[in-house]
Amino acid sequence: MPLFQVAVIAGDGIGPEVMAEALPLLAWARDRGRPLAWTLFPHGADHCLATGETLSQVTFEHLRDHFDALLFGAVGDPRIPDQRHAEAILLRLRKDLALGVNLRPCLPLADHLVPLKGVGARDIHIEVFRENTEGPYVLAGETAPGRATDLALHTETAVRPLLEVAFHRAQAQGRPLHLAHKANVLKHGHGLWLRMFQELKQAYPEVEATPIHADALLCALIQRPQAFGVIAGDNYVGDLISDLLAAFQGGMGMAPSLSYAPHPAGRCRALAEPVHGSAPDLAGKDLANPAGIFLSTALLFRFAGWETEALAVEKAVQQALEAGEGTPDVKGTLGCRAFSAALRARLH
Ligand code: NAD
Ligand code: IPM
Ligand code: MN
Numbered sequence: 281m282p283l284f285q286v287a288v289i290a291g292d293g294i295g296p297e298v299m300a301e302a303l304p305l306l307a308w309a310r311d312r313g314r315p316l317a318w319t320l321f322p323h324g325a326d327h328c329l330a331t332g333e334t335l336s337q338v339t340f341e342h343l344r345d346h347f348d349a350l351l352f353g354a355v356g357d358p359r360i361p362d363q364r365h366a367e368a369i370l371l372r373l374r375k376d377l378a379l380g381v382n383l384r385p386c387l388p389l390a391d392h393l394v395p396l397k398g399v400g401a402r403d404i405h406i407e408v409f410r411e412n413t414e415g416p417y418v419l420a421g422e423t424a425p426g427r428a429t430d431l432a433l434h435t436e437t438a439v440r441p442l443l444e445v446a447f448h449r450a451q452a453q454g455r456p457l458h459l460a461h462k463a464n465v466l467k468h469g470h471g472l473w474l475r476m477f478q479e480l481k482q483a484y485p486e487v488e489a490t491p492i493h494a495d496a497l498l499c500a501l502i503q504r505p506q507a508f509g510v511i512a513g514d515n516y517v518g519d520l521i522s523d524l525l526a527a528f529q530g531g532m533g534m535a536p537s538l539s540y541a542p543h544p545a546g547r548c549r550a551l552a553e554p555v556h557g558s559a560p561d562l563a564g565k566d567l568a569n570p571a572g573i574f575l576s577t578a579l580l581f582r583f584a585g586w587e588t589e590a591l592a593v594e595k596a597v598q599q600a601l602e603a604g605e606g607t608p609d610v611k612g613t614l615g616c617r618a619f620s621a622a623l624r625a626r627l628h
Contacts, residue, residue: 284584286318287347287548289369292325293558294568294616295353301570301620302351305577308627309589316584318351323369325357334368344377344548349580352553353573358560367419370553375413377548379539380438381445382412382518383579384555386525386535389594390601393530393610396505404505404528405455409446410518412539414438415469417515434469434514439476441542446512447484455509457487460494460517473514498524522555530601530610532556533569538579552580566615569607571597574623596626 286306290299303318310316321339328334343350350373355366373379386408388394388401414433421430443459450457459477463470474491481489492500494517501508501524513521526535535555554572562568578593605622606612612619 281315283315283317284349285347286316286580287321287343287350288318289321289323289350290353291323291355291369291558292357293354293560293563294556295324295355295558297563297566297568297616298554298570298573299351299353301616302573302577304620304624305574305593305627306351308624309581309586312589314581314584314586314589319347323365324355325360325365328365329359334365335372340372340376343373344546347548349548349550349552349583351573351577351580352551354554354556354558356558356560371417371419373551374539375417377551378413378541378543378545379549379551380411380413381442381542382408382410382537382539384408384410384518384522384525384535384537385579386522386528388529389534389598390530390610393534393601394528396502396528399505406501406505406508406525406528407449407510408518408522408525409442409449409510409512410522411438411442411513411515413515415515415517432466432469432514432516434472436472436476439473439514440480443473443476443480443512445542446510447480447487447489450487450489450510451484453509456507457489457510457512458497458508459489459491460497460511460513460521461491462494462517463491464493470514477512494521497521501525526555530571531569532559532572533607533609534571534575536572536575536579538576538583540583550580550583552576552583566617567607567609568616569609570616570620570623571601571606571610574620592627596623599626 290296386406391400416430416432418433461470463474526532538552540550578590582590
């Protein structure tokens, strides 16, 4: 059986701390017989400051052609104020590997971590599908004296596959689908999203599909999260919604994500990464919650077809949280390393 090759980029801040705890999960899956191998890459702020390289074309092509997926920690470092390395590494990988779909599930695992009055973990079951390559993330624009522009791009080529994935998922799950948009203002870009959504709705008559203004959605999510199933949105709106939903799961340290190519062109087809960033406020303190990267690794296992391992990791996190184990952000008393060890001890 061919090896599933994973490129590992730990990145900055708490990235290396949580990645150090996730690597044993890869070893665990391999030791259970999964054909898995991985290679560490040093890219991030330290590497950029030491060598001048953010992500060279040679490295990009190596990642693209010799790996099936990436496992990513986080990027962002105060020593590089314009964060050019984040753009050159993370945004480039998402875009140039054509990882157009970013799945950000919100499946809270423990009642005591859901911050909404009268709402339990099992009441919330939401999956966000965020377009991952366009919107304002094309980084087109300029700063001129007294004036600045950021342009946003929305193409049918990117929007249609994202919406198709979301419709397909809503249909398979028998759950409602919402399109988060601001076509009332962004008539051109979000207008295209709305038109494509209405068009696809004809092809999926059994899906309860409703467009909703993204601002009103945020209010409704707090008031009645039970009413939502699948949510689709553009890159920017999807980014904002996914952090709100991280709060439902217990905070930034809990939320997982998986980016993947809806129509894979080359070998490297997925990138698993926690939703959180490099958290410079926590870096080096053994305080980072590793659950986000554990659950992202579970999404990677599922992508590889290893459902047993994916479920085992998710169950381990759930059982640990229910037992009160955790880092301080999830009301626990353990450090990153001790919580990780406790999670791994629950893996069977
Ligand atoms: P952040 O997610 O790093 O931190 C936001 C808050 O959440 C902070 O209070 C932090 O302490 C907390 N937090 C984050 N991860 C946590 C964890 N694992 N355990 C416990 N608490 C956690 O977001 P930010 O402060 O907006 O950004 C910091 C840097 O990270 C910036 O440079 C930003 O651009 C970058 N960033 C990178 C990614 C990524 O690599 N995918 C994602 C978001 C932000
Ligand atoms: C995320 C982050 C990134 C984004 C940043 C670091 C570029 O916030 O992964 O959610 O905006 O996509
Ligand atoms: Mn974000």
